[in-house]
Amino acid sequence: MNRKTTLCMALGVAATVFAGTAWAQQTLRLGHYFATEDFRGKTAQHFADQVNEQTDDLQVDVYPNESLVKGREALQATSQGVVDIYSVYAGYLSGQVPLINIFSLPFPPPSYDDKAMYELALDPDTVALMDKTFAKFGVKYLGVINSSGPAQLFLRNPAKSVSDIRGRKLRGAGGLSDVALRKLGASVVLLSAAEQFLALQTGTVDGISTTWSSYVNYGLADVAPTYLAATVVRAPYLLLMNKAKYDALSDAQRDAITNAVNNTVEWSRENFAAEQKMLHDKVVEQAKNVVEVSDADKAALREQMQPIYDSYVEDNGEAGRQLMDNWKKVTGTE
Known part of the structure; x- marks a missing residue:
């Protein structure tokens, strides 16, 4: 073997080692708009931790609070x-991706709880x-990693029923719920979760449709x-990834991400009920006026909706019909 051949082989080995090192240093940026202590922020961090623990050649860094x-x-x-x-909350995407509105159907029946929502969201057809x-x-589309829980109504001024929102300006939760x-x-204003407090404080809006988590963690009881x-809507938080970045991953790295999603879903489901009970207790404690809605009023609302x-199916064709059939199946309203 001559010196030229030996040099070429050495350079080839060096290039391979360098490529492997570059791969090992690959970092993915995960963004979200929750506080780190918020359960949704903890869930995103759990996903990142799961990926980081499973592989040495992929690192997920988390950027919370819309940073x-x-x-x-x-x-x-x-x-x-x-x-x-x-x-990201599914309702934030509904204007760009109308099919996602299957997760923003307004005033759903009690049977559409978090278990049913997960069953719909994780169905292979979905x-x-x-x-x-x-x-x-x-x-x-990597799937879902947690639920919003029920997004309900919180107002600056007293109300006796849902019908009292007529004439008020509200921050909506997105999609068909708006x-x-x-x-x-009501008239609807688009605001991010982080903008809710100031909008209520200044009277930019008269109320909001939001989660118990946001109500407690953003201190919204004061305003x-x-x-x-x-329950105006109940929707999942989707986990989305740049497709070019995903396609460039190795099979082992993709497997690590899939496993991390599955593990995070299980972790979220195991811990969410206790989290929701704690949040609901705080909401009831912090709110000055708690207005319950009768079963009869809820049924009347669903009839109005x-x-x-029907428009969801009409607007989304066969895919919409298929998803609506799945929604009816998980809610027992077939």
Whole structure:
């Protein structure tokens, strides 16, 4: 073997080692808009920790509190690679991805609890349809990692029933739930979770549709003392990834991400009930006025919402019909 051949082989080995080192140093940026102590923030961190523990050649760094990208910009930012992964509320994406509105059907029946929501979100048909839809945006749909719990109504001024939102300006939760609020006579303003306190404090809005978690963690009882206990919507938080980044991963790295998603879902489901009980107790304790909604009123609300449900299928064709059938199956409303 001559010196030239030996040098070429050495350079080849060096290049291989260098490529392996570069791969080992790959870091993915995960953005979200929650506080780190919020359960949703803890869930995103749990996912990152799971990936980091499973593989030495992939590192996930977490950027909370919209420090990298705002929640309502999640899809575009992930598509463009401004952020590699984002944990985002499904309702924030409904304007760009109408099919996702299956998760924003307003005033759902009591049978649509978190168990039913997960059953729908994790169904292989749902995953396949969502993955195909998000691929058009250059985004990989990794699935869901936790629930919002019930998004309910919190108002600056007293109310006796849901009908009292007529004429008020509300921050909506997104998607078809906003259509429902307008149908009930409210006007809807788009705000991120971080903007809720100031908007209520200044009177920019008269109330909000939000989660117990946001109500407690953002201190909203000081500016929205009336709690109207009607579930406007219940939606999952999706985990999205830049598709080019995902496609460039090795099979082992993809497996690590899949395993991390599955482990995080299980962790979230195991801990969410206790978290929700604690949050609900705090909501009831902190709110000055707690307005319960009768079963009869809830049933009347669902009847009013039926045209919105029908429009979802009409607007989304066969995929919408399939998802609606799955929704009816998990809620027992077939």
